[in-house]
Amino acid sequence: MTDRDTEPAERARSDPLTRRVNPLIIDRPKTVILAFLVLTAIFAGGIGGGGGQQAGTDQFTENLEESEALEDMQENxxxxxxxxxxxxxxxxxxxxxxxxxxxxxxxxxxxxxxxxxxxxxxxxxxxxxxxxxxxxxxxxxxxxxxxxxxxxxxxxxxxxxxxxxxxxxxxxxxxxxxxxxxxxxxxxxxxxxxxxxxxxxxxxxxxxxxxxxxxxxxxxxxxxxxxxxxxxxxxxxEVNQLLTDTAILVFPAALLLITFFLVVAYRDPIDLGLGVIALLMTLVWTFGFMGYAGIPFSDSLVTVFPLLLAVGIDFGIHIINRYREERDSGSDIADAMRITTRQLSTALLIVTLTTVIGFAANLTSTLSQLQDFGIVAAVGIVFTFLIFGVFLPAGKIAFDGVRAETRFPDFGTSALGREGSILGSILPVGVTAARAMPAVVLVAALAIGAAGGAYGSGVDTEFSQEAFFPNEDRIDQLQALPEPFAPSEYTFMAVLDYLEEDFEQGFVGTVTLYIEDRDVRSDVALEDIDRALQDPPPAFESEDRRAEATSVVGVMQSQAAADPEFERTVERYDTTGNGIPDRNVDEVYEELLASSAGDRARNSLTEDRSATRIEYQLDVDADQTEATLAARQVAEDMRLDAVPTGDLVVNQVVINRITESAINSLIAAFLLTASFLMISYWWLEGRAVYGVINLVPVLITVGVLAGSMRYFEIPLTPFNAPILSVSIGLGVDYTVHFMHRFVDEFEAGEELYDALRVTAQGTGGALTGSMLTTVCGLGVLYLAIIPLIADFGLLLALGVLYAYLASILILPSVIVVWHALETRYLPALRARASPLSG
Known part of the structure; x- marks a missing residue:
């Protein structure tokens, strides 16, 4: 290993932004601390302002044509x-x-x-x-x-x-x-x-x-x-109360667990205090931004804050651990932090920007709540970088300076994963495998990732009001908790039992075509409605090739059968003899509304005859997708301007958008992240291939996570739709730290396997502390009362665990295989292909 005391500036490469900010951290730490405290006070003023709160399914159906049609229909x-x-x-x-x-x-x-x-x-x-x-x-x-x-x-x-x-x-x-x-x-x-x-x-x-x-x-x-x-x-x-009860239960538990693991990771009260203060500042800044921006706090945004805590914990442990490495090697406070910030700030900036890309990829979604998720998460990650990349190092320098001038005792200040420790002997296991059989490790990992992705492609998608409600057993278990953590009493539990057991239905039942068109009063209207009832798709219940449906045509025909006078009116205005008036239809409506069937007619026709609806009964074997497609087909075939609607249709539209959003955000996150990493490493190191190497373990992580969703029967929902794109950001977080440290060691002259071992022990120790803290902190979401949040917590914890394992176990083999290709096989192939060879 090289002598740390002689490490020159060129050893720790940095970007121009880092070179400008780091002198402020080193030379004026108290000024930096004061500036951040002032900003925190400013952001605190925005907490609770403007946005309000959203919960339940309504937040995901805004601006949908089918949802607006449903609201208009309910209005009429x-x-x-x-x-x-x-x-x-x-x-x-x-x-x-x-x-x-x-x-x-x-x-x-x-x-x-x-x-x-x-x-x-x-x-x-x-x-x-x-x-x-x-x-x-x-x-x-x-x-x-x-x-x-x-x-x-x-x-x-x-x-x-x-x-x-x-x-x-x-x-x-x-x-x-x-x-x-x-x-x-x-x-x-x-x-x-x-x-x-x-x-x-x-x-x-x-x-x-x-x-x-x-x-x-x-x-x-x-x-x-x-x-x-x-x-x-x-x-x-009660859905809003669910959100509140979940926050009361989850946030304190997450903070307690995170604090516990931070104590284990930092082992020093000053470092622990700095880390906790930085985490709280991150939350205050993000909540304040939401208030000033007028973004409402919704179910989907509950998950943003554990994500910010996860990234903040990661940043904090890396900075403190790297600083301790330099202090252990004999550097003084200023030099140790100067080396740490030069080396880590660039890595943190790359991680921040790639994570921002992963979150911001949700702006491709057509669902406004997922767009809000992308905005809040991306801005929050930038805040996290600023607080942990600037405030935390400044605070560390200031407090260590005070400690050096007083008799304040030292606690656990050694680096995690240091050589000679138990953890330090375990972490290089990936390096050992890379030395023995790198190609086997890489091929096996790629096969597992591909198999997971293929298996996960069959994951279900879900969106309904019931998905927000916990089961009764879950509520009973949580009721044993002391106040204020015990959840409220919820009426909907008994309601769901009645709907499902006694009425054999949920919140949806039929499919409706809503027709709001001036032509409803035209001579073609009744015939067009009648055609929409003939030869229905298989998804609709039918008898004698006619749909079982409620419509103004059905009311008219039943009234004609019971009222001879009205029957004569129908016959008088029916020129084709098929029982459907095709002349003076508006007069038929007027007489029907004035008859004894008027109340039933008003259920299908508005008083001013400007809108009507057809409510179809569904076949017992029809699923939600089939029913929605059938309604759309019938609507498209009508002359009148018909819009398929109803709870079932609206939910299916949201499901389609969830799936589309998940795929689009995943593709956008991958392409943008790949481009950014290659450009960054080309700019900093002159080697764009380093960016490609970073992404191999990330792709494996995404594939295994997708397979885990299906294995654990976790459907794709508005809550976890961003999970795959987010997993790219989280995965890159781990691989960038590992890769950046390896490049720094390797480019400085370390032998390949020595550079990997130093990286696995040094950076790997910080990654281990970060992984344990974030997996447990995010895993606390599994305690959430709302099942969707609990599922998201499980997926986040798995995503972080997979990203950590891929970095420690797989990335060394990827690096070794790349090195072999670059130094041995590719030159040999180029030599053979050259016409001058031989």
Whole structure:
């Protein structure tokens, strides 16, 4: 090995930026510290400002045509929604027979109390009780009138009315409904509210919880026993609460684990304090930037902060460990930090820029939340570089200067992986393998990476509201934790049980074509709608080659069959004789809306006849992709301007964009990172091939990580869509440190295997400390209540572990194989190819 005391400036190459900044760190450390503290105070002023909070699936559906069509449809057909002052909730009522006469009377009593409450602002209610009463007496339109109808009806007549209501419009009861004896175990009572136009989730949730209080005031009903509320505002509030509870649980646990491993890595209170302060400054700067930029804190951004901690820990351990190496060799404080910053600042800058590329590659996504992830993560990594690359070294110099002038004791200040230590004897195992069989190691690693990538190409993709909810067992386990770490009580757990077990459905059920077109009133409209019902795709339920669907054509035909006068109107305006009016269609609409079928018609046609919808029932064997493609095909074949929509369609569109984003960001990250590394090494070392060598272990890491996703049954979601591009940034973090140190040693005259051994022990020790800290710190995300965050934590921990193993075990063999090719085989091949050879 060369004498460290004589290491000249040319030994530790650096870029122009580093050469300008490093003198400030060495000569004016207190000024640097003060400047960073002032900046921290400025960024702290932005925390909590502007952006707010987003959670759940709505954040991923903004600006989607299908989602906007769904909102317009709900505005026109389902009571207006929030923008116009609307809200809704469903009460699940459970009894031994929820359709017995006493139960129906109790149900209609609940509707009466809700509709007549002074401050609840209920605009309408619907239940099996009110539907049965309307079948018995169509003129009974209020809950009080419907109660009198049910009181005067016999059990037999009520059973018949329930069967008629179920045939006509369907009654909201569980799948164990038996029309013969009029029995079912669970019923839904739907409530619509006339809330203020801009009422927030808390206001609307308060209304919905007060609804439960009113209902449970009736004998036979008990909240949480046989009455459970499912409201749009409650779900929104509880999804936000999930995010808060996850942060309360995960962040302290992550900080405790990280602090523990930092204690092990630093073994010195001053160094530990500096590292923790730098980590906290990174979070403050990033949160402050989000506030000033108006970027809301969302589920997907929860994962950014463990990533920043991971990179910050890595930077900090490398700087402190490299500084200790120089101090162990006899350098004084200033010289040791000067050598450290000259050598590491360039590596840190390369790591920062490649990691920024990996994160910023998510800007190629069409999902705004993934774009926000890319922006916040990229800016946060730049902050991390500045704080750990400038503030931390300045702080170290300042505090070590104080220590040298006082009797402050020294603690563990030796470098990790030093020669003679247990770790130092283990770390060169990759070098040993590279000396014995480098080609075998490289080929085996490439085969494993390729196999992992091929296997991982079959990973599933998921996007639904249910994906944000933990299972009940998970909640029960976490409830044993002390306050404030125990999660809240969540209504949606019971709701999901009802939807899945008693109603055999999730949050989606049908596919809808929404048609908002001036031609809805034209003479071709009804025929176009009728054609959309004929010969449906296999994904749609059908009978006699006609789709099972709800549409204005279906209402018109059923009304014509029941009302001779309306039938004559249809025939009068039907010139082709196919039963579908093709003349004066607007007059047909007007008469239909004024008829006894008007309420059913308004479910498919707006009052001003400017929009209509077709709601298709799906075949039981159809999957989400098939259903969405079928809806798009039918919409494209229509003359009217139709947009496929509904929760199922919107979710599938997001799934497609997630997959597209993952692939595009991976390709962009790889190409940009490869280009940047080759340019950087060409500029700094005159050897672009060093950049290619860096990427070989990274590609293996990405392939194995993709395979791990499928093996552990972790689907691709909006949360982990960036994971593959991020894994390139994390992988490069480890390989750049190893490669940069090796080049420095090798170019200075060390023999190949000696340079690899010094690198594996010196830089490998820092990599080991960084890996242990970040794997455990990121692995804490697995404790998250939200399953998507837990999965992302597992993937991040695996990605860091794979990147570390690839750097320590595989990169030495890649370097040895490259060296053999460059020094032995390529010159021989060139000599043979030369016409002058021989």
């Amino acid at each position: 057909f389902d009571g207006g929604g929030r923008a116009s002052g609307g809200s809704s909730a469903n009460l699940f009522l459970e009894e031994s027979n929820v359709l017995s006469k006493p139960s129906l009377l109790r149900m209609i009593e609940a509707q009466y109390r809700l509709e007549t409450h002074d401050t609840l602002r209920v605009s309408s209610t619907t239940s099996p009780a009110s539907l049965a009463a309307q079948q018995l007496d169509p003129t009974a339109t209020t809950a009080e009138e419907q109660r009198r109808v049910l009181e005067g009806a016999s059990e037999r007549r009520i059973r018949g009315a329930l069967a008629d209501a179920d045939e006509a419009v369907g009654i909201p009861v569980s799948t164990d409904y038996n029309p013969a004896d009029g029995s079912a175990s669970v019923a839904q009572l739907a409530v619509s509210y006339d809330t203020p136009p801009l009422a927030d989730a808390d206001d609307r949730a308060s209304l919905q919880f007060r609804t439960v209080d009113i209902v449970t005031g009736i004998d036979g009903y008990g909240s949480g026993e046989n009455v459970v509320v499912f409201g749009d505002a409650i779900i929104e509030q």
